[in-house]
Amino acid sequence: MxxxxxxxxxxxxxxxxxxxxxxxxxxxxxxxxxxxxxxxxxxxxxxxxxxxxxxxxxxxxxxxxxxxxxxxxxxxxxxxxxxxxxxxxxxxxxxxxxxxxxxxxxxxxxxxxxxxxxxxxxxxxxxxxxxxxxxxxxxxxxxxxxxxxxxxxxxxxxxxxxxxxxxxxxxxxxxxxxxxxxxxxxxxxxxxxxxxxxxxxxxxxxxxxxxxxxxxxxxxxxxxxxxxxxxxxxxxxxxxxxxxxxxxxxxxxxxxxxxxxxxxxxxxxxxxxxxxxxxxxxxxxxxxxxxxxxxxxxxxxxxxxxxxxxxxxxxxxxxxxxxxxxxxxxxxxxxxxxxxxxxxxxxxxxxxxxxxxxxxxxxxxxxxxxxxxxxxxxxxxxxxxxxxxxxxxxHDPKIAWVQQTRRSTGDVKQANLIRQPDGTVAFVVDFTGEEMKKMAADTPITAQASIGDNGEIVENNVRYNPVTKGWRLTLRVKVKDEKKTTDMRAALVNGDKTLSETWSYQLPANE
Structure with missing residues (x-):
């Protein structure tokens, strides 16, 4: 039944x-x-x-x-x-x-x-x-x-x-x-x-x-x-x-x-x-x-x-x-x-x-x-x-990702330690990730960076960020024509090994 x-x-x-x-x-x-x-x-x-x-x-x-x-x-x-x-x-x-x-x-x-x-x-x-x-x-x-x-x-x-x-x-x-x-x-x-x-x-x-x-x-x-x-x-x-x-x-x-x-x-x-x-x-x-x-x-x-x-x-x-x-x-x-x-x-x-x-x-x-x-x-x-x-x-835990992108007026530090704007635009990009956090602070990490025809990279600097246990990329770029967009790309590498996603940015035209 x-x-x-x-x-x-x-x-x-x-x-x-x-x-x-x-x-x-x-x-x-x-x-x-x-x-x-x-x-x-x-x-x-x-x-x-x-x-x-x-x-x-x-x-x-x-x-x-x-x-x-x-x-x-x-x-x-x-x-x-x-x-x-x-x-x-x-x-x-x-x-x-x-x-x-x-x-x-x-x-x-x-x-x-x-x-x-x-x-x-x-x-x-x-x-x-x-x-x-x-x-x-x-x-x-x-x-x-x-x-x-x-x-x-x-x-x-x-x-x-x-x-x-x-x-x-x-x-x-x-x-x-x-x-x-x-x-x-x-x-x-x-x-x-x-x-x-x-x-x-x-x-x-x-x-x-x-x-x-x-x-x-x-x-x-x-x-x-x-x-x-x-x-x-x-x-x-x-x-x-x-x-x-x-x-x-x-x-x-x-x-x-x-x-x-x-x-x-x-x-x-x-x-x-x-x-x-x-x-x-x-x-x-x-x-x-x-x-x-x-x-x-x-x-x-x-x-x-x-x-x-x-x-x-x-x-x-x-x-x-x-x-x-x-x-x-x-x-x-x-x-x-x-x-x-x-x-x-x-x-x-x-x-x-x-x-x-x-x-x-x-x-x-x-x-x-x-x-x-x-x-x-x-x-x-x-x-x-x-x-x-x-x-x-x-994201793939093996690949670091961009935590933040900050834009600033580009400057250089003078001998008297005063910062002097130099006509560039600066970008500060923080990368982080599970595998990246395990790396030693002295790991030789650099950035492969490129820019379109409308700009020139005048600084490409990577340093360890002890707060995020990641790495911070600083790019200063010189824009040729502010009325045109400027395209940039960057990724962190260690030798021939890519460590991060590709940061792809377009600086808008200023008009």
Whole structure:
């Protein structure tokens, strides 16, 4: 009798699993491929002017009623809440729930929300639709639901882990970023969210992407934890040729930091969501590129075949480097993209856009393939995104990494010990690492450094740093034309053995 009950339970479990997975990314891909063969239809806004013209402070008053969170009455640690339309979030997205037996649209109702002081006619909002959704999960305490995922606006999404606060964003796709023709922003127009099983510690979300020149089907498996991880599969179809396709794009903010201090007096020493781009190239080279806030658009490219990983990282973790009690830049996560399989030839591209304040995301990084297929042909990419505050574990422990980059006015010490500026720019770069910390202080470490045509290295000095048990590189460079960018590279070596990642920096044009 017990055996029969066990067999019956096993059959039911099998049926449940099969019925859930009966809806898959292929179902979304069919729609994406069909859309790619048709002319693009721009989304139509159904938003009343009172909501479209509202200020951010007014939009913030529209809050989801936590008591009405989706799945509130189910035995699952995951809950769903929704974003109301307003401001530039002015087109509805369709949100569906996938259960063991059906796919059902989650219907919009104004009863989900409290509107604060926002005046509105209930009849004009009764059929609006949602702008996006958020996921709640008890990541910091078993007794409290924390917002861990936000999917709102175009194809942007943000995910955090334990003890983290929102910072940089990921995107589904980037098209023609930093090209003169202007960037195209694809959007997720429909979502399908699997109802999680009671003890599941992951959530599956499907999304249909659409834009004038591309469509796509996405599957996200979100795994919350100390370091939340998102497994992504994307099937992309072009409607028409594009100038540049950005795969696995990350978007962040860099206003100022140690390598580029604030031009105005500010009690915060640094202000950024990320301070550098890290690359693990296909040839196993590690590259670190500190971020800038340039005075004009800047694009840096790193050609590589079959990249092993890249990410926008927040390596600076000490609170004293920020001193901001409200925005807590020290708690914002790094995002590390790890490709699955071979992505072929292409390049990792970094785009830096001038900004005067921290509300603008001005940094974008992505992979762009060397060749694109003809319109209608499927491109299939799989990768994971790790949201972490433990940047050290991302690297090979045998390779030292850049702990910080500081920029200063170059100077020389006179006979009377007074420092005299000499018209150079100085860079102080600290390297550290597990293996490096084991080396004797008198290890003969030097730096292989180079500079582009627009500059000259006048000092290349490496010395032991007893505080970090690493080595400090000091470069003083003479810039020929301040109206042009200046590119530099450096790595620490001991004889013919490379000890560190490659520090790759671009001094912005000064104009």
């Amino acid at each position: 017990k055996k029969l009950r066990w067999l019956g339970a096993a059959v039911m479990l099998s049926l449940y699993a099969n019925s859930v997975w009966a809806f898959s990314i292929d179902d979304v891909a069919k729609q994406a491929k069909s859309l790619a063969g048709k002319s693009y239809e721009a989304p139509k806004s159904n938003l009343p002017s009172a909501f479209r013209d509202m200020k951010y402070a007014d939009y913030q008053q529209i809050q989801f009623n936590h008591d009405k969170a989706y799945w509130n009455k189910l035995k699952t640690p995951f809950k769903l809440e929704f974003y109301h339309q307003g401001m530039y979030f002015d087109t509805p997205v369709t949100i569906n729930e996938v259960t063991a037996t059906a796919v059902n649209k989650i219907k919009y109702s104004p009863d989900y929300f409290t509107f604060g002081n926002v005046k509105h006619d209930k009849d004009t909002v009764k059929d609006l639709g949602f702008a996006g959704f958020k996921v709640l999960y008890p990541i910091n305490s078993k007794d409290k639901n924390d917002e861990i995922v936000s999917m709102l606006g175009a194809s942007y999404f943000r995910v955090i882990g334990k003890g983290q606060v929102y910072g940089l964003s990921a995107r589904g796709l980037a098209i023609d970023t930093a090209l003169p023709s202007g960037e195209e922003f694809p959007r997720f127009r429909e979502f399908w969210i699997e109802r999680p099983q009671p003890k599941a510690n992951w959530l599956v979300v499907y999304a249909l992407l659409d834009s004038p020149r591309a469509t796509g089907a996405y599957r996200f498996i979100i795994r919350p934890g100390e370091e939340s991880k998102i497994d992504v599969q994307a099937k992309i179809y072009l409607r028409d040729k594009v100038g540049k396709l950005g795969v696995a794009p990350l978007t962040s903010m860099f206003l100022f930091g140690a390598n580029q201090p604030s031009p105005t007096t500010n009690y915060r020493p640094e202000m950024h969501d990320s301070d550098g781009l890290s690359i693990h190239a296909g040839n196993d080279e590690w590259i670190w590129r500190p971020l800038n806030n340039p005075k004009r658009l800047a694009v840096s490219t790193y050609s590589t075949e079959n990249p092993k990983g890249f990410g926008l990282l927040q390596r600076t973790r000490d609170f004293s480097r920020y001193e901001d009690l409200d925005d807590r830049y020290d708690l914002r996560p790094s995002a590390w993209v790890q490709p699955e399989g071979n992505w072929g030839k292409g390049r990792i591209e970094l785009v830096e856009i001038p900004t005067n304040d921290e509300t603008n995301d001005n940094v974008v990084a992505f992979w762009t393939p060397e060749q694109l297929p003809e319109p209608g042909k499927e491109m299939n990419y799989k990768y994971s995104i790790l949201m972490t505050r433990d940047e050290g574990k991302l």
